[in-house]
Amino acid sequence: MADDLKSEPVFIADENLVTFGDGAVEGRPAGVPSSYAEGKSPRWTREVIADIHAKSQLGRYQLRGFSTFQKNLPSFDELVFQPATMTRLPLEGYRERCETRTVLGDGFGLVENPVELDIPIYIASMSFGALSANAKAALGRGAKKAGTMTCTGEGGMLEEERAENRTLLYQLSPARYMIDLDHIRRADAVEIVVGQGAKPGTGGLLLGMKVSERVARMRNLPQGVDQRSTSRHPDFLGADDMTIKIEELREATDHKVPIFVKMGATRPYYDTAVAAKTGADVIVVDGLEGGTGASPELLLDNTGVPTLASIPAARRALDDTGMSGKVKLVAAGGIRSGVDVAKALALGADCVMIGSAAMISLGCNSPRYVEDYTAIGTEPGACHHCHTGRCPVGVATQDELLSSRVDVEAASERVYRFLTAMTMEATLLAKACGKSSVHNLEPEDLRALTLEASAFTGISLVGADRPFTW
């Protein structure tokens, strides 16, 4: 059979023409350099090869801080606002007022002192341990100036941050470091952590170089030893037990403050529906883009649901269970600007939490002490070395010299200005859409630029004016 395919060539082209003439190397085509010479394999990229080499040397997975490098994430940039035109009336963007006040914990009418924020943004839980005491103090002071709150994180309550914050959220993480009755009672809200967006299903990780004497004392850990926190709570397992736990916290706080439940976005619809049954006042859904001080790299890039997809799902769960309005929804994970804030609110969030962005406004990745960036193998603007504890600008470190580089007053001013700028951005968009409150932003104000974003957010596709469904 094969013989049938044999045919005699009728013409053989000149070899110089076949090889594009001048510049041809023997055995290789001329002109554009070959793909194999340039490392253009889409599978065995330079990063993959470097990763394999690193793991071959380390004998373990790689760790790092910051947040995901996953390239295939849907982005808030896939949504655009549709301001008022003929059918809606805009507000004067530079003159008229737009309400930004945000209340959390008032839904059931049972909490004596709901959390009242001047803006719909607060600063995420970043522990003392992950961040330096100066950075925590600066975040607290900046948040106070902006009329919002910060959260303790899992390392216990730092006196500096209690002193600086107007409103402080106290975290009860599975590891229960330094859970103190006095601290609980001095908190303005208490949060049960079920998980975090950066690495849902996994406990916290703080490498030994950041477990300083003070951190170790607060967490009751040996100094300098890597801390790998539990992923399960020690005294409850499921949602029904959590209901009792929440009642315990209400008893401990004499029903004065709201109880938050924070979870990483994995099955946001079902998880939110279940969490809403527990009696919590606020549910925080932290998307895949959420940052962290240290994590196995593979978890950052390969676990969770992106923030953009998790917000509509969580809102739908609250609607379907009749809990919208009673239980407040906080969205988090990779929120970069007031534009993202406005989009999150329009998608259904009641409030937005920022971590990495607040840290960057503190001074993270700023072009100072460049030689110290170089020393840890990175550069300003591209540093994600929080896990090393050698933060050149003193934000994510426990080193005394490095920590002293955070000027609390100056850093707090930057945080305040950034929060103000974010709020202005959100209100500008809201007013263009004709909204007198940022909380009136709604899905109808948005259009999706891509089929995917339209399909999983339920936002109408731009031009089509209806959501893409399958």
Added chain:
Amino acid sequence: MSALAAGVEASAPVRISAGDRPIREVNREIRAAVDAGRDIEVHDPLSRHNLGVALTGPGLVTFKGSVGYYCGGLSDGGRIVVEGNSGWGTGEGLASGHITVNGNAGMSVGAAMRGGTIHIRGHAGPRCGVAQKDGLIAVEGDIGYSTGFMSHGGRIVCLGNSRGSVGDSLWRGTVWVAGEIETLGIDAVVVTPDQSEVDEVEAQLGALGIDGSGRDWKQIVAGKKLWYFEARDAKKWLMI
């Protein structure tokens, strides 16, 4: 508050009934008495959850029956006697104070406790002393599986037998077992304690009215293989 205001003689214990009253109301009365250094008897606890949560002060509260979850949880002071059994998380997060359960206790006794003493006269359920930071848990009966899981400090003493996976992933806490150990948890090792440590434990037990002498003490401590997360320890770490 009503019972306190009723003009009961200062030295006599305040008597209240839990029954089906709101737990918040019951706890307020308990807290007021304990804060004031008064003793209080709670009748009809009916295994209700969250009784005696967040106590401070020197008073003694006696539950005349069984209690539910988190009895005495998050307390920083107070003394509690449960005359029946107790549910999950008895004395969880305890910073100081003393809890005695005359019957059996459920899962996670003294979870994440930072100080004080919890004394279980009967058996204790699984994950007893999980994430414990400090303080003493003494169990006269048996303890369930994963006792002392990821404990950071403190001491768990069991006069009976231990079920599986005891002392799993300990940091610094120790588990003492007088009876049989079913299996050890990851990175847990049994060491023979020094006589001085035995004396200390027996003194602690003596203070609780328990004769701990002449026991075959097995002390379970961290093997410390899980302590560091570095390249050279990768293989040890992977045994998880």
